[in-house]
Structures are given as structure tokens and as C-alpha cells.
Amino acid sequence: MTNITECILVITLLSVLLSLASTRLIALVRIMALQGIMVSLTPLFLKGHESLGSGALIFFQLMILIKGLLIPGLLYMAVKRIAIKREIEPFIGYHASILAGLVMLIFSVFITSHLRLSLPAGHDMVLITAITTMAAGFFLMMARSKAITQVIGYLMLENGIYLIGTALTKHSQTLYVVEFGVLLDLLVGVMIMGIILHNINSAFDDVDTTLLGRLKD
Amino acid sequence: MIEFIFLLPLATGLMALALPATLGRILLLITALLHLQLTIMSWMGSLTPVFTSYFSTSPEGLLILMVTSFIFVCISLYSFSYMKESEMENKPIFICCMLLFLGTMSMVTLSDHPIVLWIAIEATTLVSAPLIFIHRSKEALEATWKYVLICSVGIALALLGYFFITLAMDLGNIDAPLTFSSLNTVASQLDPLWLKVGFIFVVIGFGTKMGLAPMHTWLPDAHSQAPSPASALLSGALLNCAFLGIYKTHILMHVAGLGEFSGNVLIGFGLLSMLVGAIFIIGQPDYKRMLAYSSIKNMGIIAFGVGIGGFALYGAFLHIIHHSLLKSSLFLSAGNILLGFGTKQVQRIGGIISYLPKTFISFFAGFIGISGLPPFGMFISEVVIIVGAFQERRYVSVGLFLLALTLVGAGIGRIFMSMSYGETTEKLQVEEKTLRLLPSYALLLASVGLCVWMPDIVYTTILNSIKIIGGTIHG
Numbered sequence: 001m002t003n004i005t006e007c008i009l010v011i012t013l014l015s016v017l018l019s020l021a022s023t024r025l026i027a028l029v030r031i032m033a034l035q036g037i038m039v040s041l042t043p044l045f046l047k048g049h050e051s052l053g054s055g056a057l058i059f060f061q062l063m064i065l066i067k068g069l070l071i072p073g074l075l076y077m078a079v080k081r082i083a084i085k086r087e088i089e090p091f092i093g094y095h096a097s098i099l100a101g102l103v104m105l106i107f108s109v110f111i112t113s114h115l116r117l118s119l120p121a122g123h124d125m126v127l128i129t130a131i132t133t134m135a136a137g138f139f140l141m142m143a144r145s146k147a148i149t150q151v152i153g154y155l156m157l158e159n160g161i162y163l164i165g166t167a168l169t170k171h172s173q174t175l176y177v178v179e180f181g182v183l184l185d186l187l188v189g190v191m192i193m194g195i196i197l198h199n200i201n202s203a204f205d206d207v208d209t210t211l212l213g214r215l216k217d
Numbered sequence: 218m219i220e221f222i223f224l225l226p227l228a229t230g231l232m233a234l235a236l237p238a239t240l241g242r243i244l245l246l247i248t249a250l251l252h253l254q255l256t257i258m259s260w261m262g263s264l265t266p267v268f269t270s271y272f273s274t275s276p277e278g279l280l281i282l283m284v285t286s287f288i289f290v291c292i293s294l295y296s297f298s299y300m301k302e303s304e305m306e307n308k309p310i311f312i313c314c315m316l317l318f319l320g321t322m323s324m325v326t327l328s329d330h331p332i333v334l335w336i337a338i339e340a341t342t343l344v345s346a347p348l349i350f351i352h353r354s355k356e357a358l359e360a361t362w363k364y365v366l367i368c369s370v371g372i373a374l375a376l377l378g379y380f381f382i383t384l385a386m387d388l389g390n391i392d393a394p395l396t397f398s399s400l401n402t403v404a405s406q407l408d409p410l411w412l413k414v415g416f417i418f419v420v421i422g423f424g425t426k427m428g429l430a431p432m433h434t435w436l437p438d439a440h441s442q443a444p445s446p447a448s449a450l451l452s453g454a455l456l457n458c459a460f461l462g463i464y465k466t467h468i469l470m471h472v473a474g475l476g477e478f479s480g481n482v483l484i485g486f487g488l489l490s491m492l493v494g495a496i497f498i499i500g501q502p503d504y505k506r507m508l509a510y511s512s513i514k515n516m517g518i519i520a521f522g523v524g525i526g527g528f529a530l531y532g533a534f535l536h537i538i539h540h541s542l543l544k545s546s547l548f549l550s551a552g553n554i555l556l557g558f559g560t561k562q563v564q565r566i567g568g569i570i571s572y573l574p575k576t577f578i579s580f581f582a583g584f585i586g587i588s589g590l591p592p593f594g595m596f597i598s599e600v601v602i603i604v605g606a607f608q609e610r611r612y613v614s615v616g617l618f619l620l621a622l623t624l625v626g627a628g629i630g631r632i633f634m635s636m637s638y639g640e641t642t643e644k645l646q647v648e649e650k651t652l653r654l655l656p657s658y659a660l661l662l663a664s665v666g667l668c669v670w671m672p673d674i675v676y677t678t679i680l681n682s683i684k685i686i687g688g689t690i691h692g
Contacts, residue, residue, distance in 0.1 A: 199358055203358055209362070214355065217437070
């Protein structure tokens with residue numbers, strides 16, 4: 001079972017690095033779909049979660065549907081509607097971004113090995129992936145100027161938090177409630193930001209957040 | 218069934234979507250009154266929670282629920298007249314979101330499960346964002362974007378903080394239900410390192426929502442762009458709810474023996490917020506932003522008082538009540554001024570005393586109150602916090618506190634003088650109406666009234682909220 005988990009986590013890590021390097025928004029949305037599916041599959045293959053009830057299985061399927069299909073679908077529609085193909089002027093260039101992603105990866109390995117947590121076998125890798133995903137999400141939000149890329153960064157941050165939640169907490173106590181919380185957060189992200197994206201586009205003819213600089217002291 | 222307190226506004230909020238605006242306004246007022254009645258019933262103890270693993274009544278929650286409910290009645294009365302006179306494209310959405318906002322905030326005050334608390338606070342962001350965006354200007358769009366993005370990220374970090382706290386439970390081999398009340402009984406077995414990490418994340422996360430510096434950047438924009446009743450609700454009620462999340466975690470830290478650590482974190486954030494608020498108030502060209510920065514300063518004072526503990530903790534709770542009353546009254550007066558003159562620029566407004574004499578009274582009284590002068594309650598709460606801080610020998614902190622207070626007094630005073638007595642370039646567009654004056658008078662009177670005579674039940678509730686972490690009223 002550990003091998004499958006590791007494969008999934010490695011794919012998640014690769015998707016993080018790819019998302020830092022991708023210039024085309026459509027490609028970025030596809031990567032997010034892959035990452036969403038991988039992230040929501042992870043708890044199924046972790047040790048200690050094997051005795052899942054039928055209710056939990058349905059919940060995980062729901063997670064896969066939402067993270068892997070619904071949210072990327074909405075993002076896809078948003079990208080189509082605003083008719084922007086690529087991020088033209090990122091604050092930080094793509095090569096530098098990949099380099100930063102690798103630094104984050106090394107850093108999270110470093111943190112995980114220094115925490116000395118008594119995690120069950122296989123959970124170390126989850127923690128590494130989770131921290132990298134979160135850091136990369138933050139990085140995307142800060143390093144890109146298009147509103148839609150910032151939304152994607154936020155969703156990536158959520159994926160990271162979900163992974164940490166599954167890696168760290170025992171499911172007996174927080175089952176459903178944690179998942180529900182993360183789902184709600186994702187809905188906030190997609191619904192409101194989707195509406196706002198549309199409005200930013202029609203108000204400013206662009207989704208560049210550097211245009212949002214009127215309110216200041 | 219105490220869950221009615223948040224289910225009722227949620228249900229009527231959804232109903233309001235289907236009703237025309239005239240009926241919706243009446244629904245808003247009726248729901249507000251019913252909510253107040255339910256709140257009073259829950260104070261009497263005649264309502265009990267049904268889902269006990271998620272909801273319960275805590276004294277601090279009840280206190281904030283009461284403040285929220287009272288303010289909401291006043292604001293709904295104000296909105297009744299405000300909605301007629303302001304240009305709003307989609308009034309049913311406004312009413313719906315106001316009610317949902319009330320519902321989610323009530324849910325925050327009643328929740329006992331950390332994750333449910335978190336979900337409720339997240340939901341407040343979701344339902345209040347349309348309120349900020351209601352005027353659909355470019356500025357409103359920018360404010361909403363910042364609000365949603367910054368607060369969602371902040372609150373996501375708070376969720377991470379609660380994951381760390383559950384990790385602290387696992388490491389301590391605790392098999393108790395994940396609720397604040399049961400965690401408090403087993404707090405000493407929690408793993409201290411992860412509890413500390415969790416607390417830091419919770420403070421950063423909910424501190425974003427509460428408006429603590431340096432995570433406050435969304436607050437002035439959102440408060441200045443939202444329509445005035447919504448600003449009053451954001452400032453007077455929402456910030457308290459976010460504070461409640463921090464306070465419950467602070468209690469947990471205190472019971473676990475880490476009270477000094479969490480107190481120092483809160484003092485640090487509190488002082489920084491006070492200074493940031495004070496510095497930005499001076500020379501502020503926009504009076505609604507000025508009020509927003511004043512909220513940041515006051516949230517700093519509350520965090521500071523809670524961090525110091527003891528006698529100051531009592532002051533902090535008084536400050537929560539009086540800040541909510543005075544600040545929402547000021548935002549409502551500011552709404553009258555904005556309707557009257559049609560601008561938020563201090564420079565273009567003048568002579569309120571002759572153009573809007575009745576608004577001038579509430580604006581003037583609010584100014585006296587918010588500067589911390591008697592007879593309003595903020596005077597008492599600030600004195601109590603200062604005395605409490607002296608007792609704990611925090612002399613440097615008290616010095617900074619007083620510096621911030623002086624700066625704020627000077628900054629607000631200058632703006633207030635030029636608005637009240639200066640000359641204006643604008644013409645008066647909308648006359649003042651009694652219905653838009655009574656709520657701010659009522660809020661101010663409540664603040665004065667609570668100084669002169671505080672009902673015993675309020676007094677004991679405050680004492681019960683602070684007892685668990687060593688707050689007293691005997692210096």
C-alpha cells in the first residue's frame with residue numbers, strides 16, 4: 001500500500017512544480033484537476049485508514065468529484081470567459097519560480113525531519129508534500145498578478161492544508177467535520193472569487209490585480 | 218433548542234430573496250426583534266442546545282451574542298429608512314446577506330467545537346462579501362477582492378492551527394471529544410509545543426479577521442466601501458466574533474499552563490495594532506476609513522487587555538461592549554453624513570452643526586465616547602485596563618498604550634472639528650430622518666446607561682467569562 005501512496009504523493013509534488021512553471025492558464029487548470037484528484041485519493045491509501053466505513057467512502061468520492069471535476073470545471077469556464085491565454089508579466093519569472101519550488105521542497109524535507117514527530121510509517125512523505133504544496137500556493141498568490149492565478153494559488157494552499165489534516169489528525173475525532181470545513185473553504189474560494197473575477201474583468205477589461213490599487217492611504 | 222438563534226435568521230434570510238424589498242425590510246426588522254427575544258431567552262437559561270457535541274452556551278459567547286443582537290436591532294431600524302434613500306441595485310440581496318450575516322455570527326457565538334467555530338467564521342466571510350460589493354463600483358470591487366482573499370487565507374491558517382491542536386491531543390493520548398469545554402478539562406495533558414504552534418496560527422488566522430495589525434490591510438477598505446449599516450455591523454459585531462475564536466483558544470492555553478506565552482503574543486499584536494491604528498488616523502482624508510482605523514486600534518486595546526489578564530481582562534470585556542455600541546453608532550451617523558453630503562472626503566464636508574444638527578449631536582457624542590472621555594463606557598474600560606496593566610507592572614506597554622490613545626484623540630479631534638464647523642463645498646442632498654437618528658441615539662444611551670447601572674446578570678456573565686483565566690474585579 002505504501003508504494004501506491006508514494007506514487008500519488010510524488011505525482012502531487014510534480015504537479016506542484018509544474019504549476020509553478022506553467023505559462024498557460026488552461027494547462028494550469030488541468031494541473032489543478034490532477035492535483036485535486038491525487039490529494040483526495042491520499043487518505044484512502046494511508047495506513048490506519050483502511051477500515052473505512054461506507055459513509056466515509058462516499059465522502060471521499062465526493063471530495064474527488066469536487067476537487068477533481070467541479071472546481072477545475074468552474075476554473076476552466078472562468079478562463080474561457082475572460083479569454084486570457086497566459087500570464088504575461090509575472091512578478092517572479094518562471095525559471096526562478098521552479099527554483100523556488102525546489103528550495104521549498106528541500107526546506108519541507110528539512111522541517112519534517114527536524115520535527116521528530118512520531119508519525120505512522122508513510123506519513124512523513126505526506127507531511128513533506130503538504131508543506132511544499134502550501135508554500136507553493138502562497139508563492140503563486142504572491143508571485144503572479146492575474147486574479148485567476150491567485151485563486152489557483154489559494155486552492156493549492158487548501159490542498160496542502162487538507163493533506164496536513166489527513167496526515168496529522170486521527171480520523172476518529174474529526175471525521176466529516178474536517179472534510180466539510182475544507183469543502184466549504186473551497187466553495188468560498190471558487191464561488192466568490194469566480195463572481196469577482198467576472199466583475200473585475202468587466203470593470204477593468206482585465207483580471208490583473210495590479211489594477212486594484214485605488215484604495216490606499 | 219438554542220440552535221433556533223442562528224437557524225431563524227438563516228431561514229428568513231433565504232426567504233428575503235424571494236420577497237420584494239418593501240416586505241423584506243419588514244422581515245428584517247421582525248427577525249431582528251425575534252432574534253433579540255431568543256437571545257434574552259437564552260440568557261434566562263430557558264433554551265438548551267440539542268447538538269451538544271457542537272454547540273453550547275458559554276458566558277463569553279452569550280455576551281457577544283447579546284451585543285450583536287442589540288446592535289442588529291438598531292441597525293435594522295436604520296436600514297429600514299436607509300434603503301429607501303440610498304441607491305442600491307439589488308435590495309433583496311442586501312437584506313438576505315444582512316440576515317445570513319446575523320445568523321452566521323450567532324452561530325460563531327454558540328459553537329463549542331473548534332471546527333464548527335471555524336466553519337461559522339468562514340461563513341461570515343462568505344455572506345458579508347456581497348454586502349461590501351453592493352454598490353458595484355470599482356473601489357467596492359477592489360475592497361471585496363482584498364477582503365475575500367486576505368480573510369480566506371487568514372482563516373485557512375486558523376484551520377491549520379486547529380489541526381495542530383488536534384495533533385497536540387493525539388500526542389497527549391487524549392481520547393476526549395473535540396470541544397472547547399472538554400478540551401479545557403484535559404488541557405494539562407496536551408502536548409505544549411504543538412499547542413503553542415496551533416495558538417500562533419489561530420491568532421494569525423482569526424487576527425486577520427479581527428483586524429489585528431499587521432494583518433489588518435483589508436479592514437479600512439472594506440469598512441469604507443460597505444454601505445454604512447453593513448460597516449456598522451462589520452465593525453460592531455464581526456470583529457468581536459473573530460475575537461471570540463482567539464479568546465476561546467487563549468482560555469485553552471491558559472488552562473494548559475501556557476497562559477503567559479499566549480498573553481505575551483496577544484500583548485504584542487495588541488500594541489502593534491494600537492500604534493498602527495493611531496498613526497493612520499492622523500491626517501486621514503476619509504472619515505469612514507478613519508473610523509475603520511479606530512476599530513483596529515480598539516481591537517488592539519482588547520487584545521492587549523486580554524493578554525495582560527487579571528483586572529485588565531475585565532476592562533477588555535467592558536471595552537468589547539462599549540466599542541461595539543459606540544462604533545456602530547458612529548458608523549450610522551457617518552451614514553447620515555454620507556447620505557447628506559454624498560462624499561467621504563473630510564475636506565469637502567463642513568458645517569454639520571448647521572446642516573444636520575441632529576446628526577451632529579450623535580456624531581459629537583460618539584466622538585466624545587470613542588476618544589475615551591466620560592460619560593461613555595470606553596472611559597471606564599480604558600482606565601480599568603491601564604490600572605490592570607500597572608498592577609502587572611507592564612510600564613513600557615502602558616506608556617505605548619497612552620501614546621496611542623493621545624495620538625488617536627488628536628487625530629479624531631482634528632477631523633471632527635473640520636467636519637463639524639468648517640466650510641463645505643457640497644450641497645445637502647438628503648435631509649436627516651428620525652428613523653435614521655434614533656438607532657444611533659439608542660446605542661449611545663446604552664453605552665452611558667451601562668456605566669451608570671449595569672444589570673447584575675450582565676455583571677455576573679462578564680465575571681463568569683473571565684473567571685476561568687484568572688480575571689477579577691478586585692484589583
